Amino acid sequence: MGEMKRNVLIIGAGGVAQVVAHKCAQNNDLLGDIHIASRTVSKCEAIIASVREKGSLKVDGVLQAHAVNARDTAEVAALIRETGAQIVINVAQAFVNMPVLDACIETGVAYMDTAIHEDPEKVCEAPPWYGNYEWKRREAAAKAGVTAILGVGFDPGVVNAYAKLAIDDYVPEPASIDIVDINAGSHGRWFSTNFDPEINFREFTGTVYSWQNGGWQENRMFEVGKTWALPVVGEQKAYLTGHDEVHSLATNYPQADVRFWMGFGDHYINVFTVLKNLGLLSEKPVTTAEGLEVVPLKVVKAVLPDPSSLAPDYTGKTCIGTLVKGMKDGQPAEVFIYNVADHKEAYLEVGSQGISYTAGVPPVAAAMLIADGTWDVGAMKNVEELDPKPFLDILNRIGLPTCIRDAQGDRPLTF
Known part of the structure; x- marks a missing residue:
C-alpha cells in the first residue's frame, strides 16, 4: 500500500455514470479531482451541469469533461496521464473493459468496473466468464501493483x-x-x-x-x-x-x-x-x-x-x-x-432512476476505500475476496443501506 490515491476518471456518460459523478462530487474532499470521459463530450458536460445544478460538490474542485475512445488503450492511458487520475471507474459499455483495464495496468492506477467484459462478436461464452478476459490479466495487475476491483456495481458487486x-x-x-x-x-x-x-x-x-x-x-x-x-x-x-x-x-x-x-x-x-x-x-x-x-x-x-x-x-x-x-x-x-x-x-x-442508482453508488464506495487505503490491495480482486464490512458501512452512509x-x-x- 503506497500513498493515498486521489483524483477519479469516470469512463462512460450514461445513467450509471451520472450517479457515479454525483456521488464522487459529494465525497470529493476524499476523492479529489473528478474527470468524466466518453466518446460524446456533450454527454459528459450534461452530467457536469447536473452535478453543479444539484450542488453536489462537497468542496470546490476540478470537474472536467473529456472526449475519449475507450476502445483504444493508448488513448485511455494518455488521458489518465493528462488528468493525473489515480482511480479509474469504468461505467462505459462492457465492450471496453479490457482496453481500459490494460491502460490502468500500463499507467499503474486503480481500476474498477461494474460488469464483465463482452466481445461484441460473441454472446454467452464458456463459463466461468471472468476466465475469458479479466482474470487473464491477474498476473499483470499484481506485477504492476495495480488494484483492480471487478464487478463492483450492485449485482455483481x-x-x-x-x-x-x-x-x-x-x-x-x-x-x-x-x-x-x-x-x-x-x-x-x-x-x-x-x-x-x-x-x-x-x-x-x-x-x-x-x-x-x-x-x-x-x-x-x-x-x-x-x-x-x-x-x-x-x-x-x-x-x-x-x-x-x-x-x-x-x-x-x-x-x-x-x-x-x-x-x-x-x-x-x-x-x-x-x-x-x-x-x-x-x-x-x-x-x-x-x-x-x-x-x-x-x-x-x-x-x-x-x-x-x-x-x-x-x-x-x-x-x-x-x-x-x-x-x-x-x-x-x-x-x-x-x-x-x-x-x-x-x-x-441525483437525477437518475433506481436501477442506475444501485449500480452507480457502489463503485464510489469502492473508490473511497481505495483512496483511504482499505481496499488498495495492489492486485485484481472480485468483491467477495475483500472485507465487506467497510464497504457496506460506507454504503449505509451514502445511500444504499443494508x-x-x-x-x-x-x-x-x-x-
Whole structure:
C-alpha cells in the first residue's frame, strides 16, 4: 500500500455514470479531482451541469469533461496521464473493459468496473466468464501493483459482499447462494429496458448458466421460475438468469450451489419473446429491400426509450439481495441480506432512476476505500475476496443501506 490515491476518471456518460459523478462530487474532499470521459463530450458536460445544478460538490474542485475512445488503450492511458487520475471507474459499455483495464495496468492506477467484459462478436461464452478476459490479466495487475476491483456495481458487486458477509458471520458452511433481483418499479412506458438495450437483451438471449451440484448447469431463459416472498416488494416472480457474479462466486465457493434470479413481468417476457422470435434481437446485419444494411438489435435500441429518459416518471422500489443457506454449528442456518431502493428518491437526489442508482453508488464506495487505503490491495480482486464490512458501512452512509432477514426478522444492519 503506497500513498493515498486521489483524483477519479469516470469512463462512460450514461445513467450509471451520472450517479457515479454525483456521488464522487459529494465525497470529493476524499476523492479529489473528478474527470468524466466518453466518446460524446456533450454527454459528459450534461452530467457536469447536473452535478453543479444539484450542488453536489462537497468542496470546490476540478470537474472536467473529456472526449475519449475507450476502445483504444493508448488513448485511455494518455488521458489518465493528462488528468493525473489515480482511480479509474469504468461505467462505459462492457465492450471496453479490457482496453481500459490494460491502460490502468500500463499507467499503474486503480481500476474498477461494474460488469464483465463482452466481445461484441460473441454472446454467452464458456463459463466461468471472468476466465475469458479479466482474470487473464491477474498476473499483470499484481506485477504492476495495480488494484483492480471487478464487478463492483450492485449485482455483481454489493450482492457479492452480502454473500461474503453471510458466510463469514451467519452461515459458515454454505450449501446455496441465491441472488434475487427484483425491480418492482414502474416507468410508465409501454416497453423499455432499464439500461442499455444491447447489453440488456444480450444478457437474456444466451444460455442461462448456474453452478449446481459442483458443476455448470445450462438452462434456457425463462425456463425456470419461482415466486419469492420478499421484504417491502412482497411476492414476486423471478427467473433463473445468467449473470456475472455467479461466475466468481462459484469459483470462490465451489461447495455451494450459486444461482441468480431476476424478476420479470409477463409483459416484458411477451415482448422479449416476440422480438427474439422475429430475429429483431440479432446482432448479425441484414439488408433491407432498399439496400440498407442494418443490425436488428441496433434498430430496436434506436426505437426504444433511452433508459436515462425514464428517470423523471419512475416510481416504486427495487429489492436486491443474497440468500445464503447452509449450516452453522451443526444446525441449519439461512440469512437474506438485502437493500431496498426507491426510484423517486434516487431521481430527486441525483437525477437518475433506481436501477442506475444501485449500480452507480457502489463503485464510489469502492473508490473511497481505495483512496483511504482499505481496499488498495495492489492486485485484481472480485468483491467477495475483500472485507465487506467497510464497504457496506460506507454504503449505509451514502445511500444504499443494508438490511438483514433471519430468524429474528427484518432489521437494518450496521457495521
